[in-house]
Amino acid sequence: xxxxxxxxLLAFKVGRESVQPGQIVEVSPxxxxxxxxxxLVIRQFRQIGVKKVWDPSKIVIxxxxxxxxxxxxxxxxxxxxxxxxxxxxxxxxxxxxxxxCHQVLIEKGxxxxxxxxxxxxxxxxxxxxxxxxGTGIGATEMAAVWxxxxxxxxxxESIRVEVRGRFSEMVFPKDFILYLVGKLGAEGANYCSVEFxxxxxxxxxxPGRFTICNLSMEMGAKNxxxxxxxxxxxxxxxxxxxxxxxxxxxVDPGKVSSIEVVAEKLGDGKTFHPDPDATYxxxxxxxxxxxVPQVACPHGVDNVKPxxxxxxxxxxxAVLGSCTNGxxxxxxxAASIIAGKQVHPDVRMLVVPASRSVLLEGIRTxxxxxxxxxxCVLVNPGCxxxxxxHEGILADGEVCIASTxxxxxxxMGSATSEVYLASPATVAASAITGRITDPxxxx
Amino acid sequence: MKxxxxxxxxxxxxDTDQIYHGQYLPxxxxxxxxxxxxxxxxxxxxxxxxxxxxxxxxxxxxFGTGSSREHAVLCLQYLGISCxxxxxxxxxxxxxxxxxxxxxxxxxxxSDTLKTGNVVxxxxxxxxxxxxxxxxxxxxxxxxxxxxxxxxSGGLIxxxxxxxx
Numbered sequence: 287x288x289x290x291x292x293x294x295l296l297a298f299k300v301g302r303e304s305v306q307p308g309q310i311v312e313v314s315p316x317x318x319x320x321x322x323x324x325x326l327v328i329r330q331f332r333q334i335g336v337k338k339v340w341d342p343s344k345i346v347i348x349x350x351x352x353x354x355x356x357x358x359x360x361x362x363x364x365x366x367x368x369x370x371x372x373x374x375x376x377x378x379x380x381x382x383x384x385x386x387c388h389q390v391l392i393e394k395g396x397x398x399x400x401x402x403x404x405x406x407x408x409x410x411x412x413x414x415x416x417x418x419x420g421t422g423i424g425a426t427e428m429a430a431v432w433x434x435x436x437x438x439x440x441x442x443e444s445i446r447v448e449v450r451g452r453f454s455e456m457v458f459p460k461d462f463i464l465y466l467v468g469k470l471g472a473e474g475a476n477y478c479s480v481e482f483x484x485x486x487x488x489x490x491x492x493p494g495r496f497t498i499c500n501l502s503m504e505m506g507a508k509n510x511x512x513x514x515x516x517x518x519x520x521x522x523x524x525x526x527x528x529x530x531x532x533x534x535x536x537v538d539p540g541k542v543s544s545i546e547v548v549a550e551k552l553g554d555g556k557t558f559h560p561d562p563d564a565t566y567x568x569x570x571x572x573x574x575x576x577x578v579p580q581v582a583c584p585h586g587v588d589n590v591k592p593x594x595x596x597x598x599x600x601x602x603x604a605v606l607g608s609c610t611n612g613x614x615x616x617x618x619x620a621a622s623i624i625a626g627k628q629v630h631p632d633v634r635m636l637v638v639p640a641s642r643s644v645l646l647e648g649i650r651t652x653x654x655x656x657x658x659x660x661x662c663v664l665v666n667p668g669c670x671x672x673x674x675x676h677e678g679i680l681a682d683g684e685v686c687i688a689s690t691x692x693x694x695x696x697x698m699g700s701a702t703s704e705v706y707l708a709s710p711a712t713v714a715a716s717a718i719t720g721r722i723t724d725p726x727x728x729x
Numbered sequence: 730m731k732x733x734x735x736x737x738x739x740x741x742x743x744d745t746d747q748i749y750h751g752q753y754l755p756x757x758x759x760x761x762x763x764x765x766x767x768x769x770x771x772x773x774x775x776x777x778x779x780x781x782x783x784x785x786x787x788x789x790x791x792f793g794t795g796s797s798r799e800h801a802v803l804c805l806q807y808l809g810i811s812c813x814x815x816x817x818x819x820x821x822x823x824x825x826x827x828x829x830x831x832x833x834x835x836x837x838x839x840s841d842t843l844k845t846g847n848v849v850x851x852x853x854x855x856x857x858x859x860x861x862x863x864x865x866x867x868x869x870x871x872x873x874x875x876x877x878x879x880x881x882s883g884g885l886i887x888x889x890x891x892x893x894x
Contacts (some may be wrong), residue, residue: 302749309874323754326799335885335893352755359755408797408821422797423824430885472742477820495807506794506819516738586742672798673751694795696769 288457288561289309290444291511292479295419295558299402303513303582305569307443307614314435316341316401317413318344321461322351323406323425325363328370339374340435346378347371348390352441353382353668356676385641385667388412388500391465392492393643398555399510399514401424404431409609409691414499414511415492417518417557419479421509442508443567444560445470449484451575456725458619459494460611461688463501464580466572468590476506479569481560486574487512493523493613500610501691514557562633579724580689582624582707585695593712601706603686604629604717605698606639606657607665608672611689623728629661630720636678637662638670664718674698687716730853731797732811733861734783734830739770739844741789745822749804759884762800785849787839789815791801793822802826811829812851812868814858819862830884834858837870843867 289297289304296304299313324347329341339345347367355361361645364382371379379688384390388409391397399417401429403410406428413420423437431437431652447466453559467474480502482495490498495512502510512518532709579593606612606620617639629635638643645667665671671678680686680699686706688698693705708716711725718728750760756762765772767786786805792815793801795826803826805813812832816839826833832853839858843849847862856871872880882888 306886323798326757329757334889346869357755359757363755406794406797422821424797424799424802424821424828426799426828426885427824430828430889433889463735472794473817473819474819476791506820508792531797674746675751675754691794692744692746694769695745695771699752701769 287565288563290560290564290566291481291558292419292442292444292478292509293564294560295400295402296439296441300313305441307441308439309704311439311441312436313366313402314446315431316433317396317403317436318412319387319389319391319403320428321347322349322360322363324367324370326425327406327428327432328366334429334433335523336433337537339376339432342374344377345376345432346391346396348380348384348387349382349473350386350668351673352596352668352675363715364497367680380381382668383501383642385639385644386609386612386669389610389612389640392416392496393495393525393641398517398522401561404428404437408503409500411503411507412496412500412512412609414509415495416521417514418513419511422503431630440477442477444481444564446566446569447482448478448529448569448571449482449486450571451486451572451573453577456493456711457574457577457579458709458711459490459497461577461580462572462574463498463600464590465577466570467505468503468580468582472505472586473503473590474505477508478506479523480507480510480512482512488515488517491517493615496613497610501587502692513559529644553659579624579709579726581711581712581722584693584704584706587691587693587707593708593722596706596722597724599706599722600685601633601687601716601720601722602676603680604633604635604713605638605671605686605688605690606635606677606710606713607640607670608690609640610691612638612644612645613638613643614653616649616689616710617644617653617657620710621653623711623714623725624660624662624718625656627660627718629717632720633679635662636665636671639667640664641667648697662674671698687713687722689713731850732764732783733848733851734785734811734851735781736787736843736845736847736849737773737780738787738843739773739789742791742794744772744794745801747794748793748801749798752798754798755798759890762804766800766808775806778810780810783811784809785811785851786813787815787843787849788813790817792818794819797821797825799825799829802829802831806831814851826871827880830880830882830886830887832880834869834871836867838867840865840867857891875890
């Protein structure tokens with residue numbers, strides 16, 4: 287009987303021919319990532335009574351949630367993390383300058399096809415954009431992983447999503463995944479591995495795949511994946527250059543050459559392509575040609591409506607950024623709509639690049655200039671206001687449209703504020719008019 | 730082991746921001762964390778002040794959806810809540826609870842007759858839930874296998890210590 291991506295990868299990890307959904311397997315991760323909450327992981331790690339982490343080369347810690355520190359509490363947590371990485375010899379530590387952890391994992395080449403990546407962040411599902419298995423865990427569990435190098439996982443059931451057609455103008459991967467989350471519901475993929483297939487995927491680049499895998503978390507997915515194809519290998523080839531140039535000190539030569547190997551010699555042994563006769567718990571076919579811009583309305587990511595149903599809703603803030611949609615393609619799209627116009631006087635439009643490299647490219651290409659000229663406020667790379675921690679908190683009763691990933695009640699501040707989620711294009715169009723706006727009408 | 734306490738009943742899809750908002754993540758003091766438990770859940774604003782040690786939280790489907798933050802479990806644990814019963818749980822919340830030794834029981838057949846203030850008894854070992862106020866009982870799914878071993882040890886850290894010996 288055929289195996290799904292998750293079954294194949296987990297079977298390989300335990301050295302078996304196959305594994306079944308529901309089975310518990312004990313596996314060792316290739317990457318064990320944490321961010322600001324490494325502070326909590328470290329406290330739990332100390333409790334276990336082990337002196338050294340199992341493998342410092344597999345631990346990656348980018349600080350991103352509250353950067354630079356917004357309070358003494360956070361500053362002290364950051365300090366404890368800096369001390370810990372020195373003490374343990376963890377080389378892949380990215381201080382407050384680098385960007386959102388998920389983006390950093392991918393752009394620095396820490397996560398490659400066929401890897402098992404664990405992160406103390408629910409959106410670790412993003413790793414599936416390069417054909418890896420990424421899943422989120424809690425801090426205590428990560429402490430145990432750092433101590434033992436092992437974790438137990440339940441082999442998930444899999445959902446197969448076949449994506450067909452072509453996006454029409456001003457419709458993006460964000461609109462597709464919001465539509466899917468709306469269709470399946472907030473627990474529609476709970477405990478499941480979600481695979482994205484179909485002819486349309488060849489037209490969706492790594493940034494779009496990132497958005498799709500990232501937001502799959504919002505339907506409960508344990509992991510989400512786009513199986514490795516030409517798009518993946520081309521991306522990895524391009525990444526090799528960046529890895530050498532940007533972070534030669536952090537990535538060892540072995541890793542750089544492994545990217546070359548993966549990019550050029552991807553064999554079917556390591557990519558874990560699902561078998562044609564694999565068994566799925568559910569199969570969906572989505573034709574993206576008929577999709578219009580989508581908006582997730584307060585207070586659930588699965589409360590999704592076509593933009594026309596909420597058009598005209600007055601907004602106070604617009605946020606462009608986050609691990610979901612803070613890449614250069616997202617900034618470029620927003621800039622193409624905003625350039626030469628002005629952000630509405632009653633709107634604060636915040637731009638939060640997902641990483642330092644995105645910010646640098648935005649500066650080099652003039653995209654950042656266009657956004658600032660239009661009245662946008664530039665926030666340093668990181669999670670920014672996405673989780674309501676700092677840098678753009680909403681007041682009582684305020685309304686925000688954001689390209690981020692969650693619109694839970696009070697997510698960005700006051701319990702009486704509201705967040706709508708949409709594509710960068712819809713966010714940009716709305717920022718100009720001061721009301722939720724269909725981007726097809728602005729262009 | 731049997732737990733008995735007053736129920737605090739809440740709805741479906743109670744997310745991690747409602748249970749423990751992102752703005753409070755840097756807090757490490759247990760009492761301070763407990764004082765923000767369920768703060769963003771409509772109607773439960775007084776929960777941290779009125780909940781008594783041993784009380785239970787009863788929820789609908791997909792409890793704990795969202796973030797991987799353990800604070801969502803810790804704030805309830807620190808407040809003295811003995812257990813969460815829900816029609817279903819979000820994956821990471823459930824796992825965090827097991828790893829922190831906090832009892833959680835999934836019970837798809839929970840009835841709406843179980844109201845806030847009712848006294849509920851939960852048998853952790855066999856999953857039987859009894860509403861002592863109405864006399865109704867429900868069958869939850871008790872922990873088994875590795876999950877039971879970890880939970881039974883009082884959480885993952887205790888489990889690791891025990892097995893290292």
